[in-house]
Amino acid sequence: MNRISSIALASLLVVSLGAGAQTPGPAATAGSAARGKTTFFRVGCHQCHGGEAQGSPYSTAPKLGPAALPFAAFTLFTRKPRLQMPPYSPEILSDAELADIYAYVTSRAAPVALDKLPN
Numbered sequence: 001m002n003r004i005s006s007i008a009l010a011s012l013l014v015v016s017l018g019a020g021a022q023t024p025g026p027a028a029t030a031g032s033a034a035r036g037k038t039t040f041f042r043v044g045c046h047q048c049h050g051g052e053a054q055g056s057p058y059s060t061a062p063k064l065g066p067a068a069l070p071f072a073a074f075t076l077f078t079r080k081p082r083l084q085m086p087p088y089s090p091e092i093l094s095d096a097e098l099a100d101i102y103a104y105v106t107s108r109a110a111p112v113a114l115d116k117l118p119n
C-alpha cells in the first residue's frame with residue numbers, strides 16, 4: 001500500500017470512529033446475530049478472537065465485543081487489517097455476512113466486573 005492510501009485509510013478510520021460514536025449506521029443493526037455466529041465460526045474468526053469474540057490470551061487477537069468498533073471501522077479493518085490478521089475480501093465474506101458477524105459480536109455478554117467476581 002502506498003503512503004497516500006495509508007493516510008486516506010487512517011483518516012477514514014478516524015472519521016468513522018467519530019461518526020459511529022453517536023449513531024450506529026443502518027448496516028450495523030441489519031445483521032442477524034444467529035447467522036453471524038455460524039459465519040464467525042465458518043470463516044475462522046473464532047480461531048483467533050475466541051468463540052465469544054472475547055479475545056485470546058494465546059495470540060494478539062483482541063476482544064471484538066460487545067463494545068465493538070463502529071460498524072464502518074469494523075468493516076474497514078476486516079477488509080484491510082494492519083498486522084497479523086489475514087484480510088477478508090467481499091468474495092470470501094460479503095457485506096451482509098459481515099453485518100451478521102457484527103450483530104453477533106455486539107450481542108455478546110459484557111464481562112463481569114472485577115469486584116463482582118467470587119474471591
Ligand code: HEC
Pocket residue numbers: 040043044045046047048049059060061062063064069073074077078081082083084085086088093101
Ligand atoms: C489468524 C488470526 C485472526 C483471524 C482468523 C481473524 N482475526 Fe481479527 N485480528 C487478529 C489480530 C492479531 C488482530 C490485531 C491487529 C492485527 O494484528 O492485525 C485482529 C484485529 C481485529 C479487529 C480490530 C479490533 C480492534 O478493536 O482493534 C477486528 C474488527 C477484527 N480483527 C475482526 C475479525 C473478524 C470479523 C474476523 C473473521 C471474519 C477476524 N477478525 C479473523 C487476528 C485474527
